[in-house]
Amino acid sequence: MVTTLERKHRAHVSVALLPVGSTGAPWTTVTFRNGPAWSTSKVPLAMAARRKYPRGPLTAARVIRDGGDRTTTVPSVRKRRGFTIFGQTAWAPASQVRFVASLRLPRPTRIC
Numbered sequence: 001m002v003t004t005l006e007r008k009h010r011a012h013v014s015v016a017l018l019p020v021g022s023t024g025a026p027w028t029t030v031t032f033r034n035g036p037a038w039s040t041s042k043v044p045l046a047m048a049a050r051r052k053y054p055r056g057p058l059t060a061a062r063v064i065r066d067g068g069d070r071t072t073t074v075p076s077v078r079k080r081r082g083f084t085i086f087g088q089t090a091w092a093p094a095s096q097v098r099f100v101a102s103l104r105l106p107r108p109t110r111i112c
Helices: 002-009 038-050 060-066 093-101
Strands: none
Touching: 038 060, 038 093
16 A cells, blocks of 8 residues: 555655554565655644743653653754754654654543
């Protein structure tokens, strides 16, 4: 399916899957391993904006580290005009999905 999408749209496609709470290795596609995070990078940025952090300013980079990712760095200089620095963070899809799997999410509540 991934190869079909890549051919149809003439683009690289990446898929990474890992259940929330899992610490195992994610399932990933092999055609695209690393690149700009684009909108995915807004998650740690939003988390940094909402959290109080006792050890100084909280940054998106620190949130990524707290999620267990020790290799991804948020650039300090814009690489491409028209895009945010955060969106241009090179963040491997496997690292992104491990970050999301590590989040402590509230338990679902029943509405009805």
